[in-house]
């Protein structure tokens with residue numbers, strides 16, 4: 001991807017913080033919210049104009065009329081404004097009203113037709129665009145959407161991590177699945193990633209924990225929902241913070257940097273990494289020895305015409321290893337996952353042995 005810095009140097013802060021209401025509701029709600037956010041030091045406001053809602057009958061945003069209120073509020077408070085666009089018409093309307101930043105929502109990112117329509121409408125325009133992750137945990141769709149927008153000539157591009165729908169998730173509204181944005185950063189180190197703790201948590205008391213985690217992982221920014229009267233909000237009431245609470249939250253966050261200027265830190269970390277390298281080598285040697293035994297068991301099963309999958313033995317392994325892990329202060333759930341992977345690999349290896357013609 002061809003990327004340029006998202007914002008000019010005097011607009012950029014690390015972390016970049018974008019905040020504002022889930023939806024623009026009335027001129028008064030917008031003005032009072034923005035006034036509070038400016039006091040909290042926020043210079044880029046977010047606000048939904050057209051809202052994609054899961055069920056019909058939910059509040060779907062006030063629509064085009066909100067854009068004229070945004071024009072007023074931008075002038076009055078000297079702020080930049082970001083809105084979500086989901087069609088070429090939205091893009092045209094937003095650009096026509098001097099919107100400064102566009103974002104593509106999670107429900108649009110999943111649909112290449114929608115993303116392409118937005119990309120085509122952005123040809124020849126220079127505006128920062130933020131692409132939220134798709135609702136489902138598919139990094140390919142996320143990258144595909146970013147590439148489509150980039151190919152249209154948008155170089156001021158960033159990703160927003162807003163979490164993923166998950167049937168089994170109990171704590172969060174959307175599972176963070178941190179490994180996915182980490183993978184994105186690994187593949188595209190120049191691409192800024194902005195975390196959206198509001199949509200991940202779904203409840204305002206969980207927002208600080210997610211925001212801190214994002215900073216601990218060196219994310220480039222945060223986009224947080226804030227409303228002057230959250231409980232009365234027309235959408236996402238449970239997850240919005242007052243501008244005052246947002247200000248307190250931002251002051252409580254610990255900022256981390258990618259490196260330390262302290263030379264002692266680098267040498268100490270280097271030492272620890274050398275030890276980790278050594279342990280990793282031992283882990284791999286041990287795994288290789290285990291696989292060798294599994295191969296022998298496979299040959300033996302083949303000679304005796306015995307099935308690969310041995311339920312009783314597998315059950316014993318699956319129950320005992322997490323127990324052993326506890327006494328070593330390892331997370332049993334983590335060990336369960338590792339052994340599921342090891343067992344799947346054993347089955348693959350033995351399948352190849354049993355499938356081989358003599």
Ligand SMILES: O=C(O)C(=O)C[C@]1(C(=O)O)C=C[C@@H](O)C=C1
Nearest residue numbers: 294297308309310313314343346
């Ligand atoms: O014990 C066996 O029968 C094996 O082949 C080893 C092994 C394992 O990976 O530990 C592999 C497959 C079986 O389902 C159970 C266990």
